[in-house]
Amino acid sequence: MSLKTIKEKCTGCGLCYESCPNDAIDFDENDLPFFNDKCTLCGICIDQCPQGALVLEKEAKSITIDLSDYKGVWIFVEQNEKNIPKVVFELLGAGKQLALQLNVELAAILIGDAIKDLSASLFQYGADKVYFIEDERLKDYRTIPYTDILEYLVNKYKPEIILFGATKQGRDLAPRLATRLKTGLTADCTGLDIEEGNLVQTRPAYGGNIIATIKTQRNRPQMASVRPKVFKIPELDPTKEGHLIEEKFVLQETDKWTKVIEIIREAKKTANLEDAQIIVSGGRGLGKPENFKLIEEFANSLNACVGASRVVVDAGWIPHYHQVGQTGKTVQPKVYIACGISGAIQHLIGMKSSDFIIAINKDPEAPIFKVADIGIVGDLFKIIPEIIKKLSN
């Protein structure tokens, strides 16, 4: 595979050069772009070219397996101490849509200790079949035994699609299994569809700056982890039942099995941010750490959570669990209020999907205003106290 420039179409505008995150585009003596060693074939430039002058040339790859052997859509049922997280029901909804398009069944895979009874809700939310395996050694999720079991089931039943929640557990298990099966896995998908029998997966990359569409045409099963809170939980049908199938698998415990010593559930400050309805965030514009009190006060007056930009976290003004952005939390509150935050792209990535964004900054050119619904250009030390005062009245 290689990137090529169609010379007749190229106008030498340079947009491809501007868009390349890898500095991989140079120009030859005729001002035609060519791709140097830094090119990772990410394809960002292709989309930027207004002339359609860049193409990704692919050699036709041979398909070595019979794709029609693989049928059905599966979802992996994460359970933690017999609690099923919401994303599993979202997967049932998304999986059902795919199964209907393909005219196949939707099955859920349930693994754990004494978890059979959890199957009822899986049927009610759309599963046609539930395969389950119980063993006391499967009580807590562990990478190796769970991978071994899924490998066994996939080889036995050959599903064409397997979906996982893009949770810590799902993103631990799915790559292990995909590697064992030597098949394609797409992380953290935000869109799923079917096209000519193939799963079409869309996902953000480069911190949300691009949306990539990905297919796994030559291999089966097609695997994806799916971002929580993207797909809707389907309506519950309390009368719906399905086919419950118990599977047996001989587990062989080895040194590769980890031991779960303890699971600590924290009533944490971190989740508050991700689940918050209102977030008030502070950035470098606050000037010094003591001024974060103003942000806290503002947040209190709105019953909101406190967020922060990377610079102030790195500077030690506020702990990391308050950080919003690419290396912090991704948040989606009803209202996000950015105070003294210029809006570096890594921050925007973490909050730009908020329903309603208010930005307060003294620099009218600050990029934060690009994503803001309401912009206030001015001195936050004058404006915020006024807001707090009026809110308390």
Add this chain to the structure above:
Amino acid sequence: MKIIVCIKQVPESTEVKLDPKTYTLDRGSAKGIINPFDVNAIEEAIRITEKLENVETIALSMGPPTAEDALKEALTYGLDAAYLLSDKAFAGADTLATAYTLAKAVEKIGNCDLILCGKQAIDGDTAQVGPGLAENLNITSVTNVKKIDFLDETTLRVESELEDGYKVIELKLPALITVTKEINIPRIPNFKTARLALKKQIIKWTAQDLDNVDVSRIGVDGSPTNVIKVETPQITKDTIFLKGTPSEVAIDLIEKLKERHII
């Protein structure tokens, strides 16, 4: 004990400016950096050398020739050696092909007890190469680790983050661990280690330098996933600017919040 730290060079997107007209990345200000989570992995490797005797630390990266810069920087933290896998044959690799290629390099380096990776790279954000590498090597893996303790030479007790807390896990080496930002605060490389790093050579390997490589499993050919299309999402917001004295602005803002039933 031998520790391999896997690192990736990524665009320094935190400093990337947005083109105000097209809202695309302005590459002009971007230069390659070590993926931030991988810096925590490097730091953790160095901390292990400070706690245990006879620990050898090695940085490993796959990427374009410029990834050498990231490895040079990794050495300034005090790692002992660095390997770069760079070859046109590796280009276009997805996570499956990347994990396979890295595994071949780990095998060639030999006798590795512990592999440390950042929990994910900030460009691709897949978090798939670490577990995939462990699977290729047939060793255990634990992801999202925020604390590592050695119980003895071959037994670790680690804390692995969950959505609502963490798990305390014991494991036997050899193993692969991916680390989060919480695990440590990376040091600033000191003058001595930085100067020593200058004397170290980056060892460069192509596909031909690796042993028993199945060429159908590297690069584009070894990648089952295909990127069909890449789009840049456009943010087009009609920002309403509130104007006036602080008091007037505050009144307007509260009005807007009331309209949306926030207060």
